[in-house]
Amino acid sequence: MTEREAVIKVRGLETRFGSNVVHEGLDLDVFRGEILGIVGGSGTGKSVLLRMIVGLLRPFAGRISVFGVDMLGASDDERLPVERRWGVMFQDGALFSSLTVQQNVEAPMREQLQLAPSVRVSLARLKVALAGLPEDANPKFPSELSGGMRKRAGLARALSLDPEIVFLDEPTAGLDPIGAAAFDRLIRQLTDSLGLTVFMVTHDLDSLHAICDRVAVLAEKKVLVTGTMQEMLDVDHPWVREYFHGPRARAALAAP
Numbered sequence: 101m102t103e104r105e106a107v108i109k110v111r112g113l114e115t116r117f118g119s120n121v122v123h124e125g126l127d128l129d130v131f132r133g134e135i136l137g138i139v140g141g142s143g144t145g146k147s148v149l150l151r152m153i154v155g156l157l158r159p160f161a162g163r164i165s166v167f168g169v170d171m172l173g174a175s176d177d178e179r180l181p182v183e184r185r186w187g188v189m190f191q192d193g194a195l196f197s198s199l200t201v202q203q204n205v206e207a208p209m210r211e212q213l214q215l216a217p218s219v220r221v222s223l224a225r226l227k228v229a230l231a232g233l234p235e236d237a238n239p240k241f242p243s244e245l246s247g248g249m250r251k252r253a254g255l256a257r258a259l260s261l262d263p264e265i266v267f268l269d270e271p272t273a274g275l276d277p278i279g280a281a282a283f284d285r286l287i288r289q290l291t292d293s294l295g296l297t298v299f300m301v302t303h304d305l306d307s308l309h310a311i312c313d314r315v316a317v318l319a320e321k322k323v324l325v326t327g328t329m330q331e332m333l334d335v336d337h338p339w340v341r342e343y344f345h346g347p348r349a350r351a352a353l354a355a356p
Contacts, residue, residue: 104131107265107297108153113162115148122148124321126162130265135291135298137308140318141339146301147191149318150267153299154188155179166265184212186265187258191273194254195242201228201253202238208260224260231256232286248279252286259290266290268300272307284310317343 108130115123122145130136138146151157153164155171164171169182187208195204205224209215215223228238231252242250251271258266271287272280288311291298302308308315309329316326319339325332332344 106130107132107167108299109163109165110149110153111163113149113152113164114160115145115152115157116160121321123159123162126318126322128316128323128326130297130299131314132297133291133295134313135287135300135311137312137315138299138301138318139303139308139315139343144318144321146318147269150188150269150299150301154186154267155183184261185263186267187261187263188267189251189254189258189269189271191270195250195257197242200239200241201233201245201256204242204253205257205260208257212261224256227256227259228253230259230290232282247274248283251275251283255286259294263296265297265299268298268302270301270303272302272304277306280304280306281310287311 106129108128110126110128113123113126114121115126122143126149128149138149140146148157152159153166153171158172166182167185169178171179171182174182195201196207199207202221202224205227206220209220209223213220225235225238229235233249233252233256237245237249237253242253245253255271268287272283275283284307287298287300290296291311300307300312312329314326314328315332317324317332317335317340319337324337325335325340327335329344332340335341335344
């Protein structure tokens with residue numbers, strides 16, 4: 101059996117904010133081509149972990165490597181090529197309010213790539229289409245979009261540089277069930293067609309059942325357990341048992 105490639109490795113991560121210890125001895129592997137769902141109770145540091153990996157926050161201790169590069173010890177010149185290989189979609193899209201959808205998607209290209217304006221425009225429109233938005237969304241500002249459309253615009257921007265890894269922070273939060281299911285299908289389709297690796301912070305049990313290959317549970321300041329949804333059902337831990345055996349979990353499991 102071929103060993104899976106861990107494109108992200110986190111070892112011994114310790115995160116502190118003053119006297120508050122969020123993570124302590126946290127270990128995690130993210131394998132190429134998988135959709136990994138990160139779950140945990142409020143305050144367990146799910147989004148903080150995402151921000152640590154992408155370099156927006158720095159841990160108190162530990163190691164983080166992406167594509168074999170030590171991201172905490174690397175120089176700026178060593179980090180930049182790795183950072184170009186991922187895209188991030190924050191909650192509610194986190195779009196620049198003064199830019200149109202197309203300009204938002206072009207922004208990473210302007211910063212990172214030397215492209216002719218016409219090429220940049222064409223690529224941005226392609227990413228918008230990949231995210232499932234109609235062509236008439238390109239000239240609109242974020243304030244003119246629905247919540248679901250803003251999330252898709254945020255996803256289009258995350259795909260701007262043709263990333264290998266996509267980080268999603270609560271991508272279906274605030275969406276109605278139909279919109280959330282459609283977004284889940286889009287993520288699954290993009291993962292399969294583009295060969296993406298997806299790191300997804302979520303509390304959405306429907307998403308976990310529908311598209312996640314594995315789940316990592318944050319509890320007790322660490323990754324308590326990882327495995328498939330089926331394996332989560334056999335974990336004997338109070339929070340895990342309540343989360344994956346509660347009425348919402350049973351409803352998600354019964355859904356087609």
